[in-house]
Amino acid sequence: MKAAVWMGKKKMEVQTVADPSILNPRDCIVKVTATAICGSDVHLYNGLVPTLEKGDILGHEFMGEVVEVGSAVKTTRVGDRVVVPFTIACGACSHCVRTEWSCCDNTNPNAHVAEALIGYSPAGLFGFSHMSGGYAGGQAEYVRVPFADVGPIKIESDIPDEKVLFLSDVFPTGYMAAENCNIVPGRSVVAVWGCGPVGQFAIRSAFLLGAAKVIAIDSIPERRALAEKAGATAIPSGDDVMETLKAMTGGRGPDAAIDAVGMEAHGSTYDDVKQALKLETDRPFALRQAMRCVRKAGTLSVPGVYAGFLDNVPFGTVMNKGVTIRTGQTHVQRYLHPLLELVEKKKIDPACIITHRVPLSQAPEAYAMFADKTDGCIKVVLDPSR
Amino acid sequence: MRAVTIRRPAAELYAFWRDVENLQRVIKDPVSIIALSADESHWKVTAPTGSVEWDSLIINDEPGALIAWRSREGADVRNAGSVRFVAAPGDEGTEVTVALEYDPLGGALGKLVAKLTGDDPGLQVYIALKRLKALLESGEIPTTEGQPVGEPQASAKGKK
Ligand SMILES: NC(=O)c1ccc[n+]([C@@H]2O[C@H](COP(=O)([O-])OP(=O)(O)OC[C@H]3O[C@@H](n4cnc5c(N)ncnc54)[C@H](O)[C@@H]3O)[C@@H](O)[C@H]2O)c1
Ligand SMILES: [Zn+2]
Ligand SMILES: [Zn+2]
Numbered sequence: 001m002k003a004a005v006w007m008g009k010k011k012m013e014v015q016t017v018a019d020p021s022i023l024n025p026r027d028c029i030v031k032v033t034a035t036a037i038c039g040s041d042v043h044l045y046n047g048l049v050p051t052l053e054k055g056d057i058l059g060h061e062f063m064g065e066v067v068e069v070g071s072a073v074k075t076t077r078v079g080d081r082v083v084v085p086f087t088i089a090c091g092a093c094s095h096c097v098r099t100e101w102s103c104c105d106n107t108n109p110n111a112h113v114a115e116a117l118i119g120y121s122p123a124g125l126f127g128f129s130h131m132s133g134g135y136a137g138g139q140a141e142y143v144r145v146p147f148a149d150v151g152p153i154k155i156e157s158d159i160p161d162e163k164v165l166f167l168s169d170v171f172p173t174g175y176m177a178a179e180n181c182n183i184v185p186g187r188s189v190v191a192v193w194g195c196g197p198v199g200q201f202a203i204r205s206a207f208l209l210g211a212a213k214v215i216a217i218d219s220i221p222e223r224r225a226l227a228e229k230a231g232a233t234a235i236p237s238g239d240d241v242m243e244t245l246k247a248m249t250g251g252r253g254p255d256a257a258i259d260a261v262g263m264e265a266h267g268s269t270y271d272d273v274k275q276a277l278k279l280e281t282d283r284p285f286a287l288r289q290a291m292r293c294v295r296k297a298g299t300l301s302v303p304g305v306y307a308g309f310l311d312n313v314p315f316g317t318v319m320n321k322g323v324t325i326r327t328g329q330t331h332v333q334r335y336l337h338p339l340l341e342l343v344e345k346k347k348i349d350p351a352c353i354i355t356h357r358v359p360l361s362q363a364p365e366a367y368a369m370f371a372d373k374t375d376g377c378i379k380v381v382l383d384p385s386r
Numbered sequence: 387m388r389a390v391t392i393r394r395p396a397a398e399l400y401a402f403w404r405d406v407e408n409l410q411r412v413i414k415d416p417v418s419i420i421a422l423s424a425d426e427s428h429w430k431v432t433a434p435t436g437s438v439e440w441d442s443l444i445i446n447d448e449p450g451a452l453i454a455w456r457s458r459e460g461a462d463v464r465n466a467g468s469v470r471f472v473a474a475p476g477d478e479g480t481e482v483t484v485a486l487e488y489d490p491l492g493g494a495l496g497k498l499v500a501k502l503t504g505d506d507p508g509l510q511v512y513i514a515l516k517r518l519k520a521l522l523e524s525g526e527i528p529t530t531e532g533q534p535v536g537e538p539q540a541s542a543k544g545k546k
Contacts, residue, residue, distance in 0.1 A: 005536030017534040024526045055539030072525060090524035094393055094478055106520040109528040112513060124528060136533045144533055147524070 003140035004363035009047035012364040020144035025072035028148035034161040035062035051130040059139025060086035060126040061168040082152035085332035088124040091150035102329035153336040162351040172335035174201020177303040180326035181256035185210025193286040194260035195223035253295035261286035262304030281308030302327035359386030388512040393479035396471040412517040438462040464489040
């Protein structure tokens, strides 16, 4: 089959690789009908995530048709049309039982590697690094999906792929980021750093949860425009964000701040240089700003991905203001049904963020475009049949 | 000492472990375990460069709570160990704690054992415990062995 393969920093290739097969009794095989490129893929693409290896198949946002099931699969059937969460979860460990799906104990075969680096191991993830399990990803014609009865959600209606594909990651991620803000309907002001796909869904979810006002921050005009379409007030990123936010909130500051930027923030030459020299794993410019800008006793919600050790993090402001921090890889399985319902009731149209539809065979060009944010690109959907 | 918490009752975990041949499923390295009697078993761990063998004897047995063992005279590697099963707080399950001691050896055999156990024999025990937990909680042990992979990894795997 064809698959998008990482071949080193800023280098993707479409290669012909073996088809996947059932490896464990609870697996299924999905024929991918749509898959997307995520901001997390950009961190991988740029070689910033440790334990990724040349030859790894990327892709963790995908959906398709079940074509084969393992001997212990009970409810998922061949022919089902499914969206697959990027977090692989067993459904039986203490974390899964508490719906902390992205913290599943049992799906990372390399758990000891993750533990050596970060203390404990989160769940296995599709198309990520080896410390996250090294599972082959879904930017491919076929993909093996463990725990077929736990993760995948069956789509019963004939709603188009593009409207449900993002249930695999960015819609739940934006939603959980907003839910983590403890929004008081009619009162809370939420500031969102980053108007990429995650930020766009965070903005829309904050409104769905009743936010009085959402302020969106990004340097890219077309992304700010899309944020304004959802009802947000958008401002450019930069050093004067604090002042602008205070002016817009009567000096109180936003009740909640969402960092939907992650480890590759723009705006700090200090971080650019340190990351390039490998003296710092992440560029936490937006995170620092969000920490400073959030209101006293406010909430900082961090869906943005960080990999390692961050410099000059102003923890004093977090402590002295009594800020609550909430973060994590998304517990995708928790949100599948409620968010599908929102889509089916037309409360939100997730396809509104798509700017490019590209054959899988052009994945290398699509990666470059999405990573460099050229051609007005906000979200790319890849078609594995082409 | 290595520990995991498994969301299953102590009695079930004890029973799985007490039937020592079951451990072949959770120990990652190729191992053959043959029960010789209720309390004795023969162990053989194999590597491309050779193998080590010993007879193991259960010396302490508290149903649902503890199993302790030691190797018999003549073992290639003298070893002793124990596993304890203690209820965790609330609904967390059972805390499973393993202690293992073995005699460091010199010579060729010592080198072989070091190869088998890596730098950290505790890690092998821990990996086995994690696999035990996955098997008994979720019904299977996570793996990516045999999945498709691109070049240059595909060729490197083929050559092995
Ligand atoms: N927690 C999770 O489970 C999860 C899931 C998906 C994605 N993510 C992460 O979320 C983040 C965003 O993902 P995305 O797909 O939207 O990526 P993206 O790269 O498209 O979006 C990031 C946006 O941040 C903007 N930005 C950069 N520097 C900024 C600054 N200083 N201030 C304000 N905005 C700035 C960029 O212009 C861009 O529009 C990434 O770190 C990604 O890894 C996390
Ligand atoms: Zn993602
Ligand atoms: Zn689990």
